[in-house]
């Protein structure tokens with residue numbers, strides 16, 4: 001069957017593309033992007049582009065590029081270990097204050113940052129490192145910051161990441177297990193947290209990062 005043939009061809013091509021390989025893909029507006037694969041997900045590649053932007057792109061849209069690709073160096077302003085204690089502490093505090101008993105954990109070498117009801121809230125090392133890396137935040141955190149018209153800085157990204165994960169836990173606690181993952185209830189809780197908790201958490205990260213980074217002043221202030 002034709003369809004099976006197409007899938008077979010795609011999956012054969014997928015196997016050729018790995019982390020570090022130079023690739024090209026076309027944006028919705030027709031613009032051609034060239035970049036390097038940062039990581040391979042279940043259905044997407046995370047691609048660091050020559051333009052400096054980072055995109056998640058479905059496997060089928062990505063082709064191997066010809067010639068060398070030079071992407072701007074992305075360097076985190078400090079290590080994850082600098083911010084991890086505060087991330088865990090603030091998350092545990094918010095859970096406690098909302099009457100939720102749930103462990104908060106950290107996992108090295110993975111991106112995966114999530115809330116699992118009746119199990120845990122997890123922060124992945126790569127996700128935390130990404131929040132500490134200057135550049136356009138192309139993840140949920142970045143889109144949340146834009147939604148609430150908050151300037152994208154490392155302290156703001158870390159504070160929003162915490163509010164985002166805790167909002168999942170609070171929404172689940174308040175509305176039950178059947179609400180949409182990023183639905184109306186989730187966003188009403190997130191908005192509450194952004195209004196009541198976000199500014200203070202951002203201030204704490206601003207102070208912490210000011211002590212630990214030699215980054216330009218513009219990166220230090222929220």
Ligand SMILES: [Zn+2]
Nearest residue numbers: 140164168182
């Ligand atoms: Zn989420």
